[in-house]
Amino acid sequence: MKRILITLFVFSLIIPFTNLKAQSIEKKNKVSVEERNQFSLMKLPYSLDALEPHISKTTLEYHYGKHHKAYVDNLNRLKKGTEFENATLEEIVLNSKGSIFNNAAQIWNHNLYWNGFTPKSSLKPIGSLKEAIEKEYKTFENFKEKFNSVSMSLFGSGWAWLVKNQEGKLEIVQTSNADNPLRQGLTPIIGCDLWEHSYYIDQKNNRAAYLDAFWKVINWEIAEKNYKK
Amino acid sequence: MTKFTLPAFPYAQDALEPHISKTTIEFHYGKHHQTYVDNLNKLIVGTEFENSTLEEIVLKSSGGIFNNAAQVWNHTFYWNCLNPKSPLKPEGKLKEAIDKEFGSFEEFKEKFTTASVTLFGSGWAWLVKNQEGKLEIVQTSNAENPMRQGKTPLLVCDVWEHAYYIDQQNRRPAYMEAFWNLVDWKKVEERY
């Protein structure tokens, strides 16, 4: 009995040690698996007040900090135990429907939107995108006018997009709610969020004033990169 | 000729405070609702709807004319669902019907709130009476109106972001709490 107790005692010294090591590896793996499976809110490439006076810090606090974040949290919750648990964001956008699609597409759309801004905008297109815009729409002003009228005429919540179609030509399209041009085989270059939450703090019901602000913060280098994809 | 006009607001513009602010009314009624009226007047010129009633247009039109006509109708109906001095609960026959259909007023409120909070994008949540006389909660997208499915609207909640962004920003559930403090149950019962 005494020997058994001693043996148990010795084991009890060894086992926790080996266990601890095993546990810590297991724990590490578990964390990294979870991290791999969870989407996180993108980091903004500028500070929250960087787009002022065109888009206010308060708007970013809500639009990025609350709306965009809520889409991320919702998707992480909704995809658990579904076929999309290990899918990339783009795979989910292309293949899902219902709430999983709505939240995934809104994450994707907002990522493109925020990454497409800069406080130091060149205010006009550059490089090969400039050429393509002038070829398709004659002038940048004419293009802007067309994009604005597509944006103004969208009824309800949604997005206006400059896209490249499968023949490589530029198009301006509108989508409803979370819908995304990738699903029609189009490549988004610029996305304009037309949900009222995008402009209600700064411009209230005045969508036209929001569009004026929007053009002042476009990152044309990013647009050029998206065009060349 | 201006055919349709913005109906007078049924109470003072600050009467719904603190639940819905005067500023919200100034924009929601004074700008959004007014714009739908102005757009409709412009769009119907020279169309078959030039001499129609608002309800006829809502029932028969499509596209831009429908969107604006239905938004005029929906907003007028919405303002007439709210009253700063209303009893906080349904009474009489309507109370009985709600208890019968949803179990209790609390359960009804919960279901209606869920319908409002889960509507993705812009739209409306409605309590309607269907063609068999039964109560239903329905969601409609953008300007869509349940009369087009032969249902009689009894109560509506505007869940476009412009309805609550000034007062509650992204917090639609907080807007719903404000809404429940203002529902005019007397009018809802009359419609029933």
Ligand SMILES: [Fe+2]
């Ligand atoms: Fe947004």
Ligand SMILES: [Fe+2]
């Ligand atoms: Fe509204």
